[in-house]
Amino acid sequence: MKRVKVSNNVIRRLPRYLRKLDELQENGINRISSFELGQQLGLTPSQIRQDFSCFGEFGQQGYGYNVAGLREQIASILGMDRGYKAVLIGVGNIGHALMDNFSFSDCGVQLAAAFDIKESLIGTEFKGVPILAWDQIEDYLKNNEVAIAVLCVPKTAAITATDVLTRNGIEAIWNFTNIELTEPNSPIIVENVHFSDSLLSLSYFVSERMDEHAGQTAKTDK
C-alpha cells in the first residue's frame, strides 16, 4: 500500500467514507461516482478523488467506484484487517458503557481483556471479556501482543496507568480521561475523546447562531 504522508484532514474523513459506504451497501447500492458521494457527504467530487488518490487508484473511468471494493480498500487503509488487540483499563461507568454498547469488532479491533482494581469485578466476565486485576497488567502485556489501551480510569489514576502501559509496549492509548496525555517526548499515539471539548464547541455554535439572530432582529426593528 502507498504510504505517503497523508494530512490529518484526509485521515479524519476516512471513517466517514467508510460509514457512508456501509450505508450504501446496506441499501443495495453497489456503484457510486465521486460526484454522488460528494453530494451525500457534503464534499466536492474533487476532494474525494484527491483523498483516495493518496492511497491508490480505486475507481474506474466512466464507471465510478465499486461500493464493496472501495469499502474494503478503506477498511484496509484504516488497519481494520490487522486484528489489533485492545485492553480496557477501568471498568467504571464509561468503561462499562463501552464494553456494553460499543462494537470494537466493527472497527476490526478485538477487546481481549479489561482491568480494574475493584475486587468484586476481578475474575468476572462481561460479554465474553474477562475482567482481570490491574496488578496483572504487566504480565498480561508481556504475554499478549496488545496494540491499544482504552483508558477509562478516573483522572487521578490516569498518569500512573499511562506510565505502566507505555513502559510495557502499548502502541496507542484511546483516552477517555479528561487529562491531556500527549507528552512531547513520548512516542505513544494518543487519541483523545474529550467530551467537554465537543460540548463547548457545540455551545459556541449555539451562541454564534443566537448572536446572529439577535443582530438580525435588532436590524429589523430599526
Add this chain to the structure above:
Amino acid sequence: MKRVKVSNNVIRRLPRYLRKLDELQENGINRISSFELGQQLGLTPSQIRQDFSCFGEFGQQGYGYNVAGLREQIASILGMDRGYKAVLIGVGNIGHALMDNFSFSDCGVQLAAAFDIKESLIGTEFKGVPILAWDQIEDYLKNNEVAIAVLCVPKTAAITATDVLTRNGIEAIWNFTNIELTEPNSPIIVENVHFSDSLLSLSYFVSERMDEHAGQTAKTDK
C-alpha cells in the same frame, strides 16, 4: 463581542486553550505569553495571537496575557456564561455514564432533565436530575427554554427522537448515536461524538507507525 466569521479550526482550539488556562490557574500561574502558551500546547505564538485576535485584544504588550482574564474571555466566547439548559434523551448505558461522570456545569450547561421510556426509571432522580417520561418531552420543551438535547437513544430510535426535538425548538443536538443526523435542509446544530471514527483514526495511526517501522527494518536489513 466581535462576531466575525471564525474558522472551524480556531473554534476547535478554543476548548484546548480553556483547559490549559484552567491548569495554569490551578498551578498558581497568573501570567503567560503567547510564546510560552505555544510551547505548552504545541502551537506557534503567531497562531495563538491570530486566534485570539478573532475575538478581541486580550493581551498587553510587553506583559503577555493575564491567565484568569483570558480564561474568562474564552469561556464567554464559548458561551459558557449563558446558562444553556440541556435535556438528556435515553438513560441507557452511555446516557447514564454521562449523568454520572460528566460535569455539564463545568461547561456552563445545566442538565435540567432526562427522558426515557423505561417505566422503572420514570419518576426517579439521578444526581438531582429528574428522569421523566419521553411522552412528556413536548410539554416539557414548551414550558422550558432548552437549547441542547443530548441524544443517547439506541440507533433505531434516533431519527424519530430527532424529529420530535427539532419540531419543538431544540437548537442543537449533542449526538452520541452512531447515526449521521446532519440533514442538508435542517437548521439544527449537530455535534457528533462518533466513537468509531475516533478509534478508526487511532487504528490508522498505529498502522502507519507499524508500516514505517517495517519499512525501516527492511531497509536496515539490506
Add this chain to the structure above:
DNA sequence: TAGATTGTTAATCGATTAACAATC
C-alpha cells in the same frame, strides 16, 4: 462509438507562520 467519470496537474483559496511597528 459516445458519454461518463476517473486520476492528476494547475489554479485558487484559506490557514499558518513570519515580521515588525506599536506600546506597555
Add this chain to the structure above:
DNA sequence: TAGATTGTTAATCGATTAACAATC
C-alpha cells in the same frame, strides 16, 4: 528607559477546487 511582547500586516505554506487528458 530598555526589554518584552502584543496585535496586525505581509509572506508562505498547504489544502481544496477546477480543469482536462486519459480511458473505461
